Amino acid sequence: MTETLTVDGLTVHYATREGALQALRDVDLNVPAGQIVGIVGESGCGKSTLINALLQLMSENARIAAGSVTLEGEELVGAPSRRLRDMRGRDISVVFQDPMTSLNPVLTIGRQMHDIQYREKISRAEKTRRAADMLGRVGLPDPVAKLDAYPHELSGGQRQRVAIAMAVLMRPKLLIADEPTTALDATLEVQIIDLLKELQREIGCAILFISHHLGVIAELCDRVVVMYAGEAVEEGPVADVFNTPSHPYTAKLIECDPGRMKTKAALLPAIPGDLPDLTAPPTGCIFRDRCDKAAEICRTSPTPSAVTGAHWARCHFAGGGRQ
C-alpha cells in the first residue's frame, strides 16, 4: 500500500529558558493513501507540535532536531520554503479546532475561498463557481449567498463547514483535522464526522484526525496512534488497539473515558501523577512513573514490540513480552 504521509523518527525541540523542551521524541507515523488515521492523547502530548511540524509552520523557537516527514515520497523537512508554501493548502491542508477564530473576520467567505485558489489558472467566475459548489457539498444551505457573507454572520457549525470546504477545495492528498469537533456541540459533532467520512470517500484523500475523544476516533478512523508526552506509544487498527490495549497508558486512557464507563461514579477516574518534565525526560520508559506495571526493566527504553500484525506498543510487556 502506498503511504500518503510518512513520519520517521521525528524529534522536535523548543528552545526555552530551562533548556531544550523535547516536545516530540522519535515519532513514527504512517498514513496510507485513502485511510483515516487518528491521533489520540491528552493535552501536552505533542499533538499541536506534530501538526505544526507536518505543515512546517513551527514557532520561532521550535527546531526539528532529527527525523523526516515525507508526503508521497517528497521530503518536507528542510525543503525550500517556496516549495513548502506551494504544497500547503493544495497537497496538505488543515481544519483547525476553533471555527470561531480560524476564519478572517474582515474578509468575505468568497474572498477567502478565492485566495486559496490563487495558484489555479482559471477565471474568477470559475473560482467562484468552484467555491460555491464546495460550500454546497459540505451541506451549507444557499451556498452562493454564503460567498458574500462574513464569518460572524454564520453559526459555529456553519463556520466549521466553511473551514472544511476551504480545506478540501483544492482536493488535497492529506487532510489534517485538528480536533475539528471539540468546539461544537454533540449533534453537530456527529454531522461533522459524517461529513468528513463522506468527503473522504468522494475526494479519496487521506485524513489525519487528531482528537482526545476516543469515541470519535473509534467511529471514524481505520488506524489509531496513541501519543504520550511526545512519544507514539501504541499504534494499530482501531479495533485492535481499543479491544486489546497493549500499552498501560492506552489501557488507562480507555478506563478513564467517561463514554465507556459501565458503572456510575461520583468522581471521574484519572491517571495518577503528572506528565514528566520534557526539558529533562527520564531515561527508560516515559510512562514509568505513572505505570502500575513498572519494573526494573522499565529503566531501559522499550522498543516498539509487535502485538499482532500491524499493532505494536512501545512497552517491555507488550505482545509476547515478559508479562
Next chain:
Amino acid sequence: MLQYAFQRVLLALAIVFVAISALFTIMITLPGDPTTVLLGPRATPELRAEFRANMGLDDPVLVQIVNFWGRILSGDMGMDYNRNRPVAEAVFSALPHTMALVFGAIFWSATLGILLGAFSADNRNSWLDRVTGVLSVGFIAAPSFVVALYSLLLFSVTLRWFPTIGAGEPGDLASRLYHLALPSFAIGLAWVGYVARIVRASMLETLGENYIRTARAFGLTRRKVIYNYALRVAILPAVQVLGVGIGGMLSSAVFAEIVFSRPGIGSLIYDSVSGRNYPVVMGSMLVAIGFFVTCALIADLVNAALDPRQRVK
C-alpha cells in the same frame, strides 16, 4: 449600515451643539472687552455702552446663546467688525487651507505610519524594528511647532527644497501641493509615530490570531498574509485614533499656519481671540468643531466599512 450611519450623524450633531454652546459661554465670560480693542482706549463710555448694546453683550449669557444659535440656524454667522466683512466669508475662505493642511497631515501619518508599523511588526526585534521604535517615540515627543520651525529652517532655508511661506498660487494645484508638503509634514510627523506604534502593536496581536495561521496553512504568500490578511485588521485601531487625532492636528495647524504664514482657520482663530473679535471666534470655532466632528464621523464610517463586525451593532 444605514442605520449605523444615521445614529452616528445624530450623535455628531449633538456634540457640535454642546461644544459650541460651552465655548460660547467661556468666550463671553472671559475677561477682556471687545470694545476696548475695537474702539481704542480713548473711546467714550457712552460710545462703548452703545456698541455693547448693539452687539447684545449686555444680555444674560443664556439669551446670548439662544440668539447665537437662532442666527446660525438662519444661516447668518454675523459680521467681522474689525474688517467689516461677513464672518462666513472670512471663515469659508480660510477653511479649505486648513482642510488641506489637516488632510495632508493625515496622508503623511497614515501612509508613513502604517508602513513603518507593518514593517516593524514584520521584522520584529530586529535592529530595524528598534530604530523605528526609537524614531516613532521621538516623533511623538517632538512638539509640532518645534518640528515646524526646524523643518522650515532645514528644508526651506538651508536646503531650499521647499518654499518658506504662503499657500501657493491660487488655481495652481502643483504649487499648492508644493507649499503644502512641509507644513502638513510638520503636523503629521507626531502622528506618524503614534500610528506606527499602534499599527505595530495591533499587527503583532493580529499575527498571533488563528485566522492568520489558517491563511498560512493554505499556502498564501507571506506578503499576502501580512499586508493583506493581517494589516486589514491591524489598521482598524489606527483609523479610530486618526479620526480623534484630527482635534490635535487642528491645534497643531494653528502653529503651522503661523510659522509658515499660511491663511487658515488656525491663524484666523488666533488673530480673532487676541482681538476679542467674538463673531469671528465663534464662527471659526463652529466651523473647526464641525470639521473635527465630521472627520471623526468619517473615521467611524470608514472603520465600519473596513470591519463588517461593527456594522451589526
